[in-house]
Amino acid sequence: MVRIRTRQVEKWEVLLVHDEGIWNGVERTAFISRETLAMQCPTLERESSLYLNEHSALCARLSAGSLIEMCDAVAERRIRNGFAVIRPPGHHAEPKQSMGFCLYNNVAVASRWLQNKYKDGPNKVQKILILDWDVHHGNGTQLAFDEDPSVLYMSLHRHDGGDFYPGGPFGSMHSVGRGAGAGYSVNVPWPSKGMGDGDYLHAFQRIIMPIAYEYAPDMVIISAGFDAAAGDPLGECFVSPAGYAHMTQMLNALADGRLIVALEGGYEVNAIAHSAVAVAKVLLGGVPSELPAGTACGPIAANTCRQVAQVQSKYWRSIPREHEAADASMDEDLPKVELRELVRHWRTHHLWNSYGYSDVPLPEVGIPRPSLVRLPASQTQVMCNKDLFEKSWEAVILFAHDMGNLRVGQQDIQTEKTVGATSYLIDSTFALYDRAREKNYAVVDVNFFGSFPIGLTEQKGLQPQATANAATTLSALATQTNEELLYTWDNLIDVCDTENIILVGYGQACHAITNLVEHRSVRGRTKAVVQIMGMSTLPLAPRDDVDTKRWYYRNSKVICPQHHPFFAWGGQKRACKRLGRVERSSELALMASFS
Ligand SMILES: [Zn+2]
Known part of the structure; x- marks a missing residue:
């Protein structure tokens, strides 16, 4: 195991994803007195869930810059894979707006940076898979690549019908990307709390991994919030350290093993620690510990995955279409009997x-x-x-x-049964x-x-x-x-x-x-x-x-x-x-x- 040196991100690197206004706004906070910041904070907290002090700008630069350094080392194959223990997190930060504890979108910036530096050659990084298992939807990351097929963004998160942070229809299963990026955003939106290992593994086996193999990324980055971990007060889910290890193991099989784990959210320090260690062990070549017998998907998650499959089957051959969904508006002119x-x-x-x-x-x-x-x-x-x-x-x-x-x-082709x-x-x-x-x-x-x-x-x-x-x-x-x-x-x-x-x-x-x-x-x-x-x-x-x-x-x-x-x-x-x-x-x- 080696330690990768930290560094601060530079302005041009942040601008690969963000507006200049974001850079200027974050930088300015370093020169505002703590008292003035404290006065502005209630508004920021209320409107954007942002919490700042005079060190925030430096921390944000270190967080994004260090992830770039690690991505560089993995892309160049100096190291096989890596775990970036960084804060503040980044996945809520949109190109034009910082929010949700996130100032710069570390993962998005690093992805663009990689595509810029490794355009071709044996180490090329053109197609990137970002797998976001933070319990919140990574609205910032999806938005940054919403129209871009060169980054496949997949997220498993609580959506609660749009009531869970950051909320709204963005991040629902129908939010699949736009234009050329249609189908390159894959959201598995849990309708409620209480999801566990069986549910996550089912989503991985049914949705995430088939699409990931079909896409065949050059590099995989995990937006690794640990707030779906058992014990997290915000996520209220039950993913165990072993569950995280198994998901890591599956992703490790992609992209010639070029895998980077970037820390995002997580609000129970013991849960973060145990989960992160389990993930790190897999990165170091260890075998994930066994999950207990009876680990299985619950009915709610199964239903969500079935619906996501139905949506994504339009874009991915690896997700078979179950049957032609009835759509009365399309069959409007045809005679029909209910x-x-x-x-x-x-x-x-x-x-x-x-x-x-x-x-x-x-x-x-x-x-x-x-x-x-x-x-x-x-x-x-x-x-x-x-x-x-x-x-x-x-x-x-x-x-x-x-x-x-x-x-x-199912229509059976072999027996010609209808x-x-x-x-x-x-x-x-x-x-x-x-x-x-x-x-x-x-x-x-x-x-x-x-x-x-x-x-x-x-x-x-x-x-x-x-x-x-x-x-x-x-x-x-x-x-x-x-x-x-x-x-x-x-x-x-x-x-x-x-x-x-x-x-x-x-x-x-x-x-x-x-x-x-x-x-x-x-x-x-x-x-x-x-x-x-x-x-x-x-x-x-x-x-x-x-x-x-x-x-x-x-x-x-x-x-x-x-x-x-x-x-x-x-x-x-x-x-x-x-x-x-x-x-x-x-x-x-x-x-x-x-x-
Ligand atoms: Zn989160």
């Missing part, structure tokens, strides 16, 4: 033939519709035994559910109808189809994260489904001559069941409430009325997926208390619980 319309007709037919259920017309329930929001006509379908009121039943089940998952198959032949709908509702028939139970089936556009991507913590308009649509849809279930209760269940009622909610429809329990006196004849949750938001137990709450705890059973994020962050005991009597189950068990 899939749920097909499913609806098929269900009507099948439930009539196999179970003797008939369609019950559901009137437009009177809900005031917000004028700004265009709600589609309700698709909800109610079916029940055709002799619901004539026969005497052991019990009546009110079963509210959304539609099953659609599995869209997508249609390999796609299917999972409809696990039949198990309940079979069981009901066996036991002489009647069923009132309320199928909300896909009325719930709440997906994991829209989740921030557990709150649906949406723009004001989308939020209005969501709440209008929720009101509509609630009203439809109340109508069904009033007109089919409440007037039924039975002493035993069972309420079953499935997926997002659980919310409507909870609403029903709160708004109708269901307690007398209802013997049980079964709520089978999906991976989206979970309805809490009724809270307002003490008797209802007590009754709900005694008579309900809530079945949740084992890996729902609610439990990861809520602490199981406390979390369960707010939901009711919870049983956590694997997805398979969830299917089985129907029978």
Whole structure:
């Protein structure tokens, strides 16, 4: 191991990336008294997250200059790779604006410098990969190369739907670079906190490394913030030192081993130290320590990666396109039938033939519709035994559910199977109808189809994260489904001559069941409430009325997926208390619980 000498960056070098105004502005701070700086600081802190004293300019020059020295040594192959332990960090500093603790963009300046000096020859550095694993998006770096295909910028960061620093749509998965640089910015934007080794490794294997190999950079620079490390108070993620080591190992395989690690953010000094040592060991030829068995990607990260792959498949052959995404605006002029319309007709037919259920017309329930929001006509379908009121039943089940998952198959070139032949709908509702028939139970089936556009991507913590308009649509849809279930209760269940009622909610429809329990006196004849949750938001137990709450705890059973994020962050005991009597189950068990 050798130490590379530090030096100060020169003005012309900074100007490779930044405006002259940035250089002048930073330089000037050295000549301003500490008192005057302190007076200006609150504004800078508030507006740009910048914290300065009279030494800041020198530190910024040393930080950028030293990284250049190290890059030079690696490019020339005097050393194989290097770790630049530098501060202040740089990746938030934009060409025309310093911000976010960053004055000069060290990595961007060093990249331009390398491209300038090593234009050709055996050591040429034309294509550079910048991998930014700081928990924040490196807006400055991406902006510096946004239209430039000679620098591939890839970042994994918390985005939280645009609410996490630096915020906004820049850094979303759709922010892919512009003009000639389109496709040369690759963002993996986590929608929430809590990401760990399994999530990062999955993103590396699915997105980062395939694209990196296809790009084949001459040099790799890691913007290595350690604020996604376990224990960091700002990042709230769980990457371990071993996790960082494995990512380094993968990147080390590129560019003939010419790899430079440049320190960026990180706010827990022990976490930084342990992570940095693990990374340095790999640079020195060590093997990363083993990750524990069971290290795996969680559902939220898997979903993010799937969506990023969909976006990037347009630019990279190494990222296979899963299937043609439906885009109604493109198929505007073509005749089309909505899939749920097909499913609806098929269900009507099948439930009539196999179970003797008939369609019950559901009137437009009177809900005031917000004028700004265009709600589609309700698709909800109610079916029940055709002799619901004539026969005497052991019990009546009110079963509210959304539609099953659609599995869209791949077109298989070898067997010439088309997508249609390999796609299917999972409809696990039949198990309940079979069981009901066996036991002489009647069923009132309320199928909300896909009325719930709440997906994991829209989740921030557990709150649906949406723009004001989308939020209005969501709440209008929720009101509509609630009203439809109340109508069904009033007109089919409440007037039924039975002493035993069972309420079953499935997926997002659980919310409507909870609403029903709160708004109708269901307690007398209802013997049980079964709520089978999906991976989206979970309805809490009724809270307002003490008797209802007590009754709900005694008579309900809530079945949740084992890996729902609610439990990861809520602490199981406390979390369960707010939901009711919870049983956590694997997805398979969830299917089985129907029978
Ligand atoms: Zn950071």
